[in-house]
Amino acid sequence: MVKFAHRLSGVIAFTVVAALSFSGCTKKVDDKDTTLTVPLVVNLKGLDPIQADDLYSNMVVRNVFEGLYEYHYLKRPFTLQPALAESMPEVTDNGLTVTIKLKKGIKFQDNACFPDGKGREVVADDFVYSFRRLADPKSISNGFWIFDGKIKGLNAWIDAVKTGKADYKTPIEGLQAPDKHTLVIKLVQPYYQLNYVLAMGFASVVPREAIEKYGAEFINNPVGTGPYMLEKASDWIRNSKITLKKNPNWRGQTYPSEGEPSDQAAGLLADAGKALPFADTLVFTEMIEDQPRWQNFMKGNLDFAVIPNDNYDSAIKDNKVLPELTAKGLSLDNSTAVEITYIGFNLKDPLLGKNKDLRRALSLAIDPESYIKTFDNGRGIPAQSPLPPGLEGYDPDFKNPWVQFNVAKAKEMLAKAGFPDGKGLPEFTLESLSSAKDRQIDQYFASLWSAIGVKIKSSSNTWPQFQEKIKRNEAQIFPFAWGADYPDPQNFLQLFYSKNFSPGPNDTRFSNPEFDKLYEKSLTLPSGTERTELYKKMRDIVVEENPWIFLRTRKEYRFFHAWVGNFKWNHIENAMFKYIKVDPKKRAELKGKL
Amino acid sequence: MIPILLGVTLLTFVLFNMLMKDPASRFAGRHATVEQLATIRAELGLDRSLPEQYFLFLKQIVTLEFGRSWSTKQKISTMIDDGFSATLCVTVPPFIAAIFVSIALAMATAYRRGSWFDKSMVVACLAFLSVSSLVYILALQWGLAYKLGWFPISGWDPSWTGRWSYLILPWIILFVLSLGVDILLYRSVILDESYQDYVRTARAKGLSGVQVYSRHILKNALIPIITNVVIEMPFLITGSVLVENFFSIPGLGGLLVKALNESDLPVIKAMTVIISIAYMVFNLVADLLYSAADPRVRLG
Numbered sequence: 046m047v048k049f050a051h052r053l054s055g056v057i058a059f060t061v062v063a064a065l066s067f068s069g070c071t072k073k074v075d076d077k078d079t080t081l082t083v084p085l086v087v088n089l090k091g092l093d094p095i096q097a098d099d100l101y102s103n104m105v106v107r108n109v110f111e112g113l114y115e116y117h118y119l120k121r122p123f124t125l126q127p128a129l130a131e132s133m134p135e136v137t138d139n140g141l142t143v144t145i146k147l148k149k150g151i152k153f154q155d156n157a158c159f160p161d162g163k164g165r166e167v168v169a170d171d172f173v174y175s176f177r178r179l180a181d182p183k184s185i186s187n188g189f190w191i192f193d194g195k196i197k198g199l200n201a202w203i204d205a206v207k208t209g210k211a212d213y214k215t216p217i218e219g220l221q222a223p224d225k226h227t228l229v230i231k232l233v234q235p236y237y238q239l240n241y242v243l244a245m246g247f248a249s250v251v252p253r254e255a256i257e258k259y260g261a262e263f264i265n266n267p268v269g270t271g272p273y274m275l276e277k278a279s280d281w282i283r284n285s286k287i288t289l290k291k292n293p294n295w296r297g298q299t300y301p302s303e304g305e306p307s308d309q310a311a312g313l314l315a316d317a318g319k320a321l322p323f324a325d326t327l328v329f330t331e332m333i334e335d336q337p338r339w340q341n342f343m344k345g346n347l348d349f350a351v352i353p354n355d356n357y358d359s360a361i362k363d364n365k366v367l368p369e370l371t372a373k374g375l376s377l378d379n380s381t382a383v384e385i386t387y388i389g390f391n392l393k394d395p396l397l398g399k400n401k402d403l404r405r406a407l408s409l410a411i412d413p414e415s416y417i418k419t420f421d422n423g424r425g426i427p428a429q430s431p432l433p434p435g436l437e438g439y440d441p442d443f444k445n446p447w448v449q450f451n452v453a454k455a456k457e458m459l460a461k462a463g464f465p466d467g468k469g470l471p472e473f474t475l476e477s478l479s480s481a482k483d484r485q486i487d488q489y490f491a492s493l494w495s496a497i498g499v500k501i502k503s504s505s506n507t508w509p510q511f512q513e514k515i516k517r518n519e520a521q522i523f524p525f526a527w528g529a530d531y532p533d534p535q536n537f538l539q540l541f542y543s544k545n546f547s548p549g550p551n552d553t554r555f556s557n558p559e560f561d562k563l564y565e566k567s568l569t570l571p572s573g574t575e576r577t578e579l580y581k582k583m584r585d586i587v588v589e590e591n592p593w594i595f596l597r598t599r600k601e602y603r604f605f606h607a608w609v610g611n612f613k614w615n616h617i618e619n620a621m622f623k624y625i626k627v628d629p630k631k632r633a634e635l636k637g638k639l
Numbered sequence: 640m641i642p643i644l645l646g647v648t649l650l651t652f653v654l655f656n657m658l659m660k661d662p663a664s665r666f667a668g669r670h671a672t673v674e675q676l677a678t679i680r681a682e683l684g685l686d687r688s689l690p691e692q693y694f695l696f697l698k699q700i701v702t703l704e705f706g707r708s709w710s711t712k713q714k715i716s717t718m719i720d721d722g723f724s725a726t727l728c729v730t731v732p733p734f735i736a737a738i739f740v741s742i743a744l745a746m747a748t749a750y751r752r753g754s755w756f757d758k759s760m761v762v763a764c765l766a767f768l769s770v771s772s773l774v775y776i777l778a779l780q781w782g783l784a785y786k787l788g789w790f791p792i793s794g795w796d797p798s799w800t801g802r803w804s805y806l807i808l809p810w811i812i813l814f815v816l817s818l819g820v821d822i823l824l825y826r827s828v829i830l831d832e833s834y835q836d837y838v839r840t841a842r843a844k845g846l847s848g849v850q851v852y853s854r855h856i857l858k859n860a861l862i863p864i865i866t867n868v869v870i871e872m873p874f875l876i877t878g879s880v881l882v883e884n885f886f887s888i889p890g891l892g893g894l895l896v897k898a899l900n901e902s903d904l905p906v907i908k909a910m911t912v913i914i915s916i917a918y919m920v921f922n923l924v925a926d927l928l929y930s931a932a933d934p935r936v937r938l939g
Contacts, residue, residue, distance in 0.1 A: 088893075090713075091713065182681075183682060185683075188668075189675070190668070190670030193672065261714075262714075264713065282889065283721050284721070284889030285888075285889045286794075286795075330794070331887060333887070334885050336885070337780060337793040337885055337886070340784070340785040341792050341793065343785070344785065344788075346792070507901070507902060508665075509659065509664075509901060510658065510659065510902070513660065513661055513665065516664040516667070517661065527669075548664060548671040548675075548676055549670065549671060549672060550669050552669075
């Protein structure tokens, strides 16, 4: 028996050694390969732009599909520029008619859906078709809000489609293509955010032929006009990685020659005027877990990565990159997200809804600074109002009187609310998610609130359950966040408009007639001082009424390797990979040393 | 089998509907309106009565056409096909290796009971058991893949020739993970048998220790071993979620957990049916193996 065990252990040892020597062979780094390898922290769902409703799907999809407008790569504040449109739109008829001229000669990528397999020219009718498809109830896209109630005849067309009285041939007054290169959009009322929504992935152009050929399988057979394309179906290994190749039919574009004042010094204008895209191939690898993702980055298998919380201290000290990382050629891109994270109160709740002082007391007991320190390694800015940094109307000096960690004042406010030391208050329920970090955050909030005598029990949910509770107004207190769809404060202020009650975006059911009046007026105004003043007045009302406890705006720290050039993260459009350059020789030289 | 399957499907359906009152709300996004929610309910068939929805579920089982995922809009049959091959490649080799190695080591430790070898094996097995699987994954991935560079840190190649390099480290981890429990269990089963009268008779006949263990004790210890192996078998399909996630292997384990987290009912339904059928098939296999291992067990 012992002999047998010895023999067996010999076989195992041989297998392991053989396996190790087999797998230990490392591939030589190709010094001509310009592939950019991008990490995805969630699995990619599909490649249909009207279904790409999460950040990571958008990150991939927007390299294949384009719309009329796009964001300038370097300029801040965020600035739009024409993509498939020839110029910015012409607005007439008191803001009710928007005429957009299309660039001529734009072609879809080659695909079997076209009669000869060659991509045909994009015409204005393709946009009419694509916008109808977004609105079609059968598409079940949650991107339709960008046009909902805005375009003349579109909502009536949806109703008619539902009852079988209309189809894609039925004309829509507000969506017209008078000639091949002109798109006319007629609006119900002026829509000053239209240019922004036309730059969103949901408004990308798709060819009718591809939808007719592939049907629901269009998600696996994308056909767009973008700088990259899915060359063959096998280039997407679902839940693992997707490889996109340069689209030979792409319209072409050059690297920008203008940007922020700091861009010149950062070397971000060195490639001005050079042809895009720089990388021949884009590879998106799906790595859900932080540690293997970070290890892959440190070995040079990924070209950039966000630093995980757990690795922060091994890379950054006193907000500076540690010398051992800079010695490896790693650089840091530090950018502030366009978002607000908050704790929402359900104002339908008889206690929380009617007692402003109680909400203020709960707000004063929370310490955003320590929250950022504890859960974000200090990477964040305490939020003071619904207007995040980087947007019109944001004032860095504005201080919200209810955003300060002041236990004495919180207790005072609680007494004023009629509950001295929390006496007489029922236990509140904090709805949250079920991850370990969310449970830690729940405990953190509970401990801060218990210091003023308020008891909280937390309820863990899956993400869909959490969303459902909020949409059905069943959540009493809930931590949540809002990331900008586009860089206009209206996108944040709509969260307090009473006609947007949940299931819409106003998930606290905040209602204030004065706010509504100002909001409605702001919708009729173009960008400018008058509108900015209205935004500030609305901000003040929200701060005064406290439907949210304002928490923070996150900062994101991305490291990139020495061989990566032109790296500047854009928080509104995260698929700017056509601008990023990889120096293959440098990579070949440095990767082996990592 | 059919009543069990019906019971499982009914339970899945009832539980899901208790947990999610309005699944349409998960699709509508942050900008939803009441009208859009109603449209989504109609498009997904959620506006139909619950018995009608359950009947449609049964129809899907009969036709084996589970439709598309609510979350990814991918065809569920494709999702399962893709995940199946990856999961089996990850789980089957270490599973089979662990069975043979743990039986061999259990027999060796039982044979040398009380010796330093036995004691150190028991201590090692207890140590294996006591440490969380996450620690093995993190430590071995960091040490063997990241630091020493012996294996790729993570990734997947669907080609048969390319996938092996990505599999070896997950195999080692899964193999090591199952050894601790199995060796201790099999050792105690074998030790129980070694005190039986027939063992003494065999020894009295003059058989060597190895002969007694391999011809008599092992044969009689096989029933509890088979039971344990069968209990572990569903893991072959559900995979190891942690291993799949940490090594970026696109298997079924990750698929099921993601579907549960996202309340993706069509995928949950399909996976529940597959796992239930697998359980039933594995139980049948166990019965067949019992009768092969012990002639006293009769089928029928």
